[in-house]
Amino acid sequence: MQSVKTAVKKKAYKKRSLEAKDKKYVWHPFTQMKDWEKEKITIIRSGSGVWLEDMDGKRYLDGVSSLWCNVHGHRVKEIDAAVKKQLNAISHSTFLGLSNGPAILLAEALIRIAPAGLARVFYSDSGSEAVEIALKMAYQYWRQTGKPAKTKFVKLVNAYHGDTLGSVSVGGIDLFHEIYRPLLFETFSAPSPYRYRWPGGSEADRVRDEALSGLEKVLARHHQEIAALVLEPLMQGAAGMIDQPSGYISRARELTRKYNVLLIADEVATGFGRTGSLFASRQENAAPDLMAVAKGLSGGYLPLAATLATEKIYSAFLGEYQEFKTFFHGHTFTANPLACSAALASLKLFGKNRVLEKLELKISLAQRRLADFYNIPIVGDIRQAGFMIGIELVKDAKTKEPFPWREKIGLRVTRRAKKKGVILRPLGPVIVLMPPLTISHEELNFLLDVTYESIREEAEDQ
Numbered sequence: 001m002q003s004v005k006t007a008v009k010k011k012a013y014k015k016r017s018l019e020a021k022d023k024k025y026v027w028h029p030f031t032q033m034k035d036w037e038k039e040k041i042t043i044i045r046s047g048s049g050v051w052l053e054d055m056d057g058k059r060y061l062d063g064v065s066s067l068w069c070n071v072h073g074h075r076v077k078e079i080d081a082a083v084k085k086q087l088n089a090i091s092h093s094t095f096l097g098l099s100n101g102p103a104i105l106l107a108e109a110l111i112r113i114a115p116a117g118l119a120r121v122f123y124s125d126s127g128s129e130a131v132e133i134a135l136k137m138a139y140q141y142w143r144q145t146g147k148p149a150k151t152k153f154v155k156l157v158n159a160y161h162g163d164t165l166g167s168v169s170v171g172g173i174d175l176f177h178e179i180y181r182p183l184l185f186e187t188f189s190a191p192s193p194y195r196y197r198w199p200g201g202s203e204a205d206r207v208r209d210e211a212l213s214g215l216e217k218v219l220a221r222h223h224q225e226i227a228a229l230v231l232e233p234l235m236q237g238a239a240g241m242i243d244q245p246s247g248y249i250s251r252a253r254e255l256t257r258k259y260n261v262l263l264i265a266d267e268v269a270t271g272f273g274r275t276g277s278l279f280a281s282r283q284e285n286a287a288p289d290l291m292a293v294a295k296g297l298s299g300g301y302l303p304l305a306a307t308l309a310t311e312k313i314y315s316a317f318l319g320e321y322q323e324f325k326t327f328f329h330g331h332t333f334t335a336n337p338l339a340c341s342a343a344l345a346s347l348k349l350f351g352k353n354r355v356l357e358k359l360e361l362k363i364s365l366a367q368r369r370l371a372d373f374y375n376i377p378i379v380g381d382i383r384q385a386g387f388m389i390g391i392e393l394v395k396d397a398k399t400k401e402p403f404p405w406r407e408k409i410g411l412r413v414t415r416r417a418k419k420k421g422v423i424l425r426p427l428g429p430v431i432v433l434m435p436p437l438t439i440s441h442e443e444l445n446f447l448l449d450v451t452y453e454s455i456r457e458e459a460e461d462q
């Protein structure tokens with residue numbers, strides 16, 4: 001142990017020594033560090049628009065929006081200015097017992113744009129927390145409205161709602177989470193409408209109806225003990241970009257009404273324009289009772305999340321102090337003013353730059369060009385909801401035989417893409433494309449060219 005004075009040295013960032021120190025001191029998320037320590041690593045020093053720049057000055061297109069959160073690109077003039085302005089006022093003060101301007105105005109703006117009925121904003125710092133908070137609110141809501149038996153949750157197979165234990169409990173990705181099973185609470189599972197691998201054929205209406213009847217079976221049988229259904233509307237992201245057939249969310253919403261179960265929409269990935277509309281729930285007018293947002297909320301600038309609730313849920317927490325109806329939850333950095341300022345500036349840009357209007361042409365450009373990807377023999381299925389795109393690679397497109405896990409097919413493709421100047425991060429065998437919404441047509445074509453070439457070269461090596 002050293003004194004803090006000698007521990008933090010004044011030094012310019014030098015690439016060689018930084019790389020050695022990363023491998024010596026850091027533990028990276030979702031990373032096998034044994035591989036990491038052997039590899040040449042990339043250290044990002046700056047960014048601008050959709051581009052990232054590493055310590056050697058090499059530029060890469062940010063093809064997954066810095067893990068699905070960046071909206072308007074990096075170093076956006078208006079967001080930078082908003083954060084700097086707030087920095088000159090104050091960086092942080094608590095939201096427990098105090099309030100702050102940016103958080104108040106952001107709450108107002110969120111309620112104005114949110115699906116109908118959502119009326120209150122509860123802040124936190126990450127998507128996982130926003131989901132945990134929704135779970136706790138749903139559970140406590142029923143306890144305080146005379147139905148204390150409603151304590152369980154329904155999730156979809158393959159769901160992903162974050163990495164904290166509550167969110168993992170309502171997640172269904174065994175590969176990530178199997179080891180933690182003994183620590184989790186029990187849930188009910190309903191089928192995920194995964195068309196490509198649906199037994200007996202992939203026709204959209206049939207898959208939708210069969211998946212919904214699976215959901216209804218669970219609700220009919222157990223609704224008296226079910227607090228809420230949790231789902232990612234329109235697209236299950238981390239599951240490998242599994243899109244839901246049209247009509248699925250609105251009918252799932254009807255089922256939750258029929259069986260008196262709350263609907264929690266996890267819009268952490270789909271929110272803020274990702275699927276082409278501001279929120280995915282809006283596309284089928286399926287307004288939830290609780291909605292979790294994070295990733296794109298601050299434009300991808302700073303950690304910020306929120307759980308939105310209806311007035312009906314909020315009112316169930318009102319009571320005399322000694323009744324203990326309070327929602328006992330909060331984090332140190334809840335409603336951080338810097339992050340809320342970034343979020344307000346990001347929301348303003350949607351209107352000012354007509355982000356969603358301009359996105360439409362880019363979505364159809366991507367759709368047109370992705371159709372050609374089926375010419376590559378290892379491309380099995382391509383799924384798209386706006387700017388959430390997944391390309392599932394298979395060993396044999398006819399039989400849909402998957403690649404063995406140890407072949408790391410996704411990583412092999414993304415390594416090729418990186419050499420050609422594009423950063424991607426796969427989900428197993430699924431290549432994910434999620435560029436910032438403000439990408440230009442030229443940059444989008446470059447992203448698609450590089451992705452196509454990287455998959456084609458990998459197919460040739462088979």
Ligand SMILES: *Cc1c(COP(=O)(O)O)cnc(C)c1O
Pocket residue numbers: 125126127128129131160161162163232237238266267268269270294295
């Ligand atoms: C990323 C994600 C989360 C978790 O958000 P974090 O900020 O990483 O904790 C939850 N739900 C969905 C749908 C996500 O994509």
